[in-house]
Amino acid sequence: MGKDMPKDAKPAQQRIDQFFSGPGGRADNWRDLVEAAKAWSRGGDRAKYDAALADLSVTEEFHGYPGLQLMAALREAAAAGDAATSLALATRITVALTTRSFRQHASDWSTKEEGNGDVPELVPPTFGAHTTRRPYFETLIVTGVAPGQWPALAAEWRKLRRPVDAFIYEPVIVGSLEDAFCATMLNPNIAAVIINEGFGLRSRHNAPVLRSITASAGLNDESDASALRLAQIIKRVRPELDLYMISNRDVEELAGNPEASVVRRIFYSVEELLELHLSILEGIQDRYDTPFFDNLKKYAQRPIGTFHALPIARGKSIFKSDWIRDMGEFYGANLFLAESSATTGGLDSMLEPTGTIKKAQEKAARALGADRVFFVTNGTSTSNKMAVQALLAPGDIAIVDRNCHKSHHYGMVLAGAQPLYVEAFPMTEYSMYGAVPLKTIKQALLGAKADGRLDRVKMLDLTNCTFDGHIYNTRRVMEECLAIKPDLIFLWDEAWFGFARFSPFLRRRTAMGAANEIEAWMHDSKSIAAYEKQQAELGKNPSNEVLLKTRLIPDPRQIRLRVYQTNSTHKSMSAIRQGSMLSVKDVEFHTVEQQFKEAVFTHASTSPNQQLIASLDISRRQMELEGYGLVANAMEIALAIRHAVNNNPLLSKYFRILGADVMVPAQYRQSGFTDYLAPGVNWANMLKSLDEDEFCLDPTRMTLVCGMAGYDGTQFKGILANEYNIQVNKTSRNSVLVQSNINNTRSDVAHLIRVLAEIAGEVDRGLAQGGANAKKTFEARVKSLMTDVPDLPNFSHFHPSFRGDAGTKTNEGDIRSGFYAAYNVAGCEHIRLNDPEIDRRLKAGPELVSANFVIPYPPGFPIMVPGQVITQETIDFMRKLDVKEIHGYDAKEGLKLVRAEALAKIGRPKPGAQPKLKAAS
Template sequence: MSREAKHIDQFLLIHSARDDSWREITTLADAWAAKRGDRAALEAAVAAISATEEYHAYPGLRLMRALNECIATDDAGGAAKLARRISNGLLTRVYRGRPAEWDVHDEMAPGEVADVMPPATGEAGARRPYFEVLYVNSQPAARWPALAAEIRRLRRPEDSFIYEPIFVGSFEDAVCATAVNPDIASVVLAEGFPYRSRHDAPVLRSVLDPLGASEAPDVSALRLARELKRIRPELDIYLLSDREVEKLAGDAAAYSVRRIFYAVEEPLELHLAVLEGVQARYETPFFDNLKRYARRPIGTFHALPIARGKSVFQSDWIRDMGEFYGINLFLAESSATTGGLDSLLEPTGNIKRSQEMAARAFGADHVFFVTNGTSTSNKMAVQALLAPGDIAVVDRNCHKSHHYGMVLSGAQPYYVEAFPMTEYSMYGAVPLATVKRALLALRAEKRLDRVKLLDLTNCTFDGHMYNVRRVMEECLAIKPDLIFLWDEAWSGFARFSPFLRPRTAMGAAVEIEAWLRNPESVAAYEKQRKELGDKPSDKALLAARLIPDPRQVRLRVYQTNSTHKSMSAIRQGSMLLVKDVDFHTVEAQFHEAVFTHASTSPNQQLIASLDVARRQMELEGYGLVMNAIEIALKIRRAVNDHPLISKYFRVLGADAMIPDAYRQSGFTDYLTPGATWAAVVKAMREDEFYLDPTRMTMVCGTAGFDGTQFKGLLATSYNIQLNKTSRNSVLLQSNINNTRSDVAHLVRVLVEICESIEKRLADGGEGERSAFAARVKSLMTDVPDLPNFSCFHEVFRGDAGRTTPEGDIRTAFFGAYDPSVCEYVPLFGKECDRRLSEGPEMVSANFVIPYPPGFPIMVPGQVLTQETIDFMRKLDVKEIHGYEKARGLKLLKPDAVAARVKR
């Protein structure tokens, strides 16, 4: 492990690497016992993991010491037996519920097996949730086993959870343990520990350096608490101090600490506090209440016959549905908002509490639960924040819900373009320079006051993540009260990774908030103001990394989150996150938006799943997200390094997905030879755009498949489901549900497909090979240019003489409701070509959205150009919303447009 300590896999794959290391140790021990190997190799393998094993409760010092004693005394059989037991224990996690597993001399009975199966229908879970607590102190390591035994004596049968202690003796070890062990849920700090680890292991440096942990004079417990909260904000931290704890508790720096105890005078109180802290995250107010409701005998006289399930289970015809879903689904159904239940539209009880807990977990001030998907969350936000005539700078390639939100609110979209990836028929993200130019252009025309909102997608379908803090700071330097709406439908789980969190709306907002409170922020602004002068040119503003005036900034940030897309929520579960210092000015409008869009009959199970998803992410989200990243890196390596698969398929790296100009760090890809973890972290922190590692664009055009065709093949023939495709690629997503077995299945399927291609080319002769080459060329070379937004027709642009392109999309949209003002022009034919060359201009009457790529290439009121028509003609997708092939393009009639001009 130390030999590859600087490799990119060293941290991101540290969890699966641990399991692999124990498999290797088991293999080496078996070989030694069978006299096919030697002791030295096993000894070296155990020594390589010894430092990081101290950061985990199991196998613990006692079992590790026993394994080393077996090796030292040449007990090959004993070493092999113990190594296999530890390895199997880690695989099955049996140690969490079987106390004897920690006993050196214990063995499972022949008929005893680890409980690894999911519970059967209706089976109540008997196991108590397990977690680990990190204790950081200056006690000698020889005393740690005795201290651990004392802590275990505090356990009580009535405790809701069970935990194991882990001891470390330095600042560095505490940071490493928190980073590498996702089972740690709480940390207890006793003052007086040193900074440096007692280990001199390269693996520790590979963890510490990317996290930004560097030696400093302040080695206090409070500084360590802040550092640990920066890495994992969900942790509960407790401080033991023999100083003036009353004064310490009043220190503003103690905000990272949940509770302060005087020395160790109250061990039981500390134990109870640890359990209470986890219970505060484990609580799911709505789900807990719904379970209680389902256990009550309820008479239903409201409009929901399916409630209680009698109409299902007493039926000969639909009883199978009840047997499939189980009785609890029906017992927990109700359309009532009384009798212990709450209203999603106006929550005052357990739903309100659940939303407050979600706000805590996701770093927001407020959270709205949404049961109609993030399409509804987006429309709610746009409606609440924008009024008719307001201008919103918006990514033209954003989800259609944003465009429809503009229609509903009457706001005028100022479309900005993402950088194109023409080769793969997709767009990236919007460059910051493009956004700044839009704001500066509006300022030049004295309409900056009408600009209310910047609306961007982060991360994009294909994984492009903005440098969110930089975007917001530079935009606030131009307009200090600009509101930001970040559509993070696809990356809600990024909150729970210390490396992805800064590239989220809430993560960046917290950083900006802290910067605004720092007195040095004013000095930084004044310094730049002097450098740029009182009236800097637009050119100078575009070139500078702008700093806003902290005295003028109003930080107003909104984030929509498809909880169901990246967390354990039922489909359509979404959250709308708010961090807005002026929320009180729009709160009433938000409630109106909720009334407008939310169903008056929301699904109770959806609300419960949002509650539970939050609980899971607060208690194990860190490890789950790390696992998703690990899975993605394994897929990338398995595809791109395989000698056969890589002939026909490849997963695109950052160098293919993000132009050089937006990768200021020079980072190319995770799999580039010599790539270091430090380089990855630098890219995460500095580059304008960063590629989410869990999103993998796999090119299939080189195998002769278009994206839709390949997606269908995987689904129908191999039971592999994908979502998004492009002309010549498919998108693979790793999530918190994936396992390494999924990777193995995907690799086996790709090998099978490649072998079939090889056989077909070998058996088919020159004709087959020529046809295959032509197909690949058509998919990979003869690709259509991607059209940019042209412009709104002048009749929908309002003020005469202005140059900025925002338009009245609402008027154009509803104007087309009158069929007498609409016409249809065939996409292919002389009339379309004549209109393009001679006029009159063709003005779209509706949205046209091809899937893929999934964004509107035509919006109501837009003037159609040759570029757009050429793209439409080259599309070979089956699904185009808003376009009827038999009738053609739906347009506003020229005379109707002319009549509006005259008015």
């Protein structure tokens, strides 16, 4: 990591984890400092305290609190050999950081222990004196001023504070590009950045990890230390931040530079410091404003006469009742005061938004990097169906991950589109599928092209990330597909991945993040040269085999970028259940806008929940203002859980969280990345993995194997919920899915680990005390769960009756006709799963054709779809399943099949129907 690192520095891995995650690592550093101070005050080794303080001082420069004066006081106490003062001051700072009281209380900034008496000039009396709680943030100031002048500069900025300001902020001052970048990455409280000209390139601290990243970005000499270059770097890693620039040069020319578009406002010198201060507050206010929620709060305080069909509006039917008043007491008055079924009188319509909902959606589009965003109040199941219905017509072909959420399959039924199912790589040992290899997708496209059907292939429909955490290389997938079909539409179901927009690490793997990168590449003059160079290398008629092996480059002049992304906002942000957003980046949207509205009319409720809409508005505000830190914390929580389970001697005997090396086969990890916690792994080679590997693993989604403890997933999920009040969602035959989110804390981690330790201890004692028979029974159970697992069935094919003119050329099928074949009761039959008739027909025919969807939970994907020919492997899988919940299958009735006679009639003209006339040539 660098030979020039001090000997007393923390291990490189810990420093890297801190840089990767941030908030929790910083808190640990302060607690370590307090412990070292305690040891020193009891006569212990002072050198450990000095080393901890020196190590911590470097990164604390990038934070507003404790600030220059308190850090100077800590160093002075240490230099004077005053252990008692060092302990008291370090403890006070740590408590203030933990409780975040420094955001409101001036006394926390004082060097005096009681915080009474004279408040230092560092914090004027206006801090914390405002009657209402004001949100706190920090502003990064990048300057060429010498460090010795920073305290005076900070004091000048604090003088601008006024009691009428809606927010309060603290300046953070750095003097180089590297330190500015480091502060931006480490400090989640930074919400605005002021860039003065004249700063240097290199950090004044020893930061080898930082240097490896900046060097890879091409920052090699002082000429790279330009204000515009820094602005572009910061905007790339944290696009939500407001950037301001102060220049002593020709600001008019600078303002007209297209590269300066990332800057919110440019100022000349420091002639208008108050204007800059007001601009900063205005920028925060713009993100803080929630048009719909703010309006709803005002509406709730107005006297309204309700003569519409919503009796609970205003709450009178609740609070005047002797029988349901407890509902009002539980939820509170505002819930009912803010309810209405009217879309006039100050409220807006979800179906035709023109007011506050429209404004809220525009802010959401900005936050998510989209051209437009639609709020959806029926969950992402509805978002998916809306997109499929709006973008596909009967007869269109869509390449679909067979393991995607059922809403996509039902969307194909509604649209009359023909799914061409592609398979993800199997993880048979854990009864789950991964993601669809790019080679498989390209084969489907190239096959359709060879058959002359590429014009009918309209969409690629994939899940990113998957339930189990597999993340696509979205940019590579879209670029290579666009090289084959330049106008292909992409629908990325990112139900579980909405938070990723607010992580500079994961953003590149989102649909909107990749779409923005592709759009920028298309306008780069080098893109055409790259395309033409590859075409020259490939020659005129390259074989499909060559195309499959080549990382294809699309023609930037031909691309029609059409990308749709659905997010279950309630799954990873602070929205009420069923809150969803549909993001659009489609240059052809004007051609589908009307049908998109029709899809909205079809699926959206005419009585949407006002509180749900407001929560979507609020969730956007939160993520724009503090999402970066919240997501960093969620990732840190996940790493802590992974480490605690896999490195604990007792826990690791019976439980294991699968790493990327298990979840993602080696051939899809081209960078050689193994796992987040593998020895020698740092955030630099993790970035390399995110940029290069075909699939990555979302660190917040953890597959906890419980089969080694003798529990199947469903059983273990029940134990956690019923006995320990721990809720998890998805299970497999031998695992449960544990996921961290922006709601979790370190206390949650401790609770989970304690529970796992208790369960592991019970298993351990049971085996020790139960004798040979108990051990034999346990080993048999583990073998059944971990070894004797059923093979996962692939999709077979649609029956010829549902393939129209496709015949046997390609594998798409008319799923709509298959679905409605089940409505013909006389044309269907039921055969029980263990009936020998199934085995006889599998061998001798007629073929078994499913009349409906059959979806076992787990694994949660359809193993049969309407019109699919059922194979031996599907039956074998069904017979080995020991799950209780199988949608579309009634064990008493058996499998619902389309009769052979009904299949023969499908597609034939109805009696009396006129034959279609051929169009005149």
